Amino acid sequence: MLSKRAKYAIKTILFLQDHPELVPASAKLISERETIPYKFLENILRDLKTHQLVKSVRGAEGGYALAKDPSMISIAQVMRAMDGPIALIPCISERFYESCPECTDEETCRIRKLFAEVRSEMVPILERPITTLAKSK
Amino acid sequence: MLSKRAKYAIKTILFLQDHPELVPASAKLISERETIPYKFLENILRDLKTHQLVKSVRGAEGGYALAKDPSMISIAQVMRAMDGPIALIPCISERFYESCPECTDEETCRIRKLFAEVRSEMVPILERPITTLAKSK
DNA sequence: ATAAATCCTATAGAATAGGTATGAATTAAA
DNA sequence: TTTAATTCATACCTATTCTATAGGATTTAT
Secondary structure: OOOHHHHHHHHHHHHHHHOHHHOOEOHHHHHHHOOOOHHHHHHHHHHHHHOOOEEEEOOOOOEEEEOOOHHHOEHHHHHHHHHOOOOOOHHHOOOOOOOOOOOOOHHHOHHHHHHHHHHHHHHHHHOOEHHHOOOOO | OOOHHHHHHHHHHHHHHHOHHHOOEOHHHHHHHOOOOHHHHHHHHHHHHHOOOEEEEOOOOOEEEEOOOHHHOEHHHHHHHHHOOOOOOHHHOOOOOOOOOOOOOHHHOHHHHHHHHHHHHHHHHHOOEHHHOOOOO
16 A cells, blocks of 8 residues: 555645646645645655655745656656555566565566566556646646 | 565465365465465464455364365455555555545545556456466476 | 744654464364 | 364564654755
């Protein structure tokens, strides 16, 4: 399941996309508008910044903005930044690969094969740019 | 990510499917053959039994067997028994539905919409009977 | 200067993961 | 009828992760 951290991060990214007029948006503002605990959000924003998904302006009137064009940002990027692998098992993850200690033959592992199929269905959906998410409200 | 609990459970189910000649298979045997910690496996087997995926025979020469025809068992069933929802967010889960406390309108929630799409791709794959998993080794 | 911000480190409580310990109940076989 | 193998049940344990919160240092527009 998606962590709250990732969910809050996604909401933050979408908020920044939806409100270019409020940019740079302060953590306080985002926190209030999206009902995300303030200090927790600060933490998440730092992480998003490390992963170059947002950029920041310091000092009074400062805040956060998307670090790149929204058409270059996907939910998958946010999820990977917050929660790590999208794949349900590490032995098929592209960016977070890890072999199963007990596995004798990855090539023939049925479990791996099944979850590889799942992954290859999930990833393209999550990698769509956030601009393709129908805007609502 | 899939928990070890779920992974061990899947391996156990596949083991029982692959070795009808060893049925009823004792926890000890399964534990050795699949290198799953014995006491942890006992725990998992109890849970699988509660969810009617395996049945047990008590006493000496006892052990575990699949509770129904393998063609009626899916990886999704095992995952739900062990880890709960397959959906990445609870507001689109069929069996473990929970609304997001802060959500004002599920109908228009873009996040929900996206993850619903992900879920509807994942579930059919995971719900295939285990008999359809190409046997290997 | 002051206020409003980001930035940084540390801490804390709760839940979950991954197991372990102990022993009772059941049953086949010797 | 004893013994050994097994399931069944409960409780416990340790480490990690999750979800934050606290306190303060730093930066900057006004």
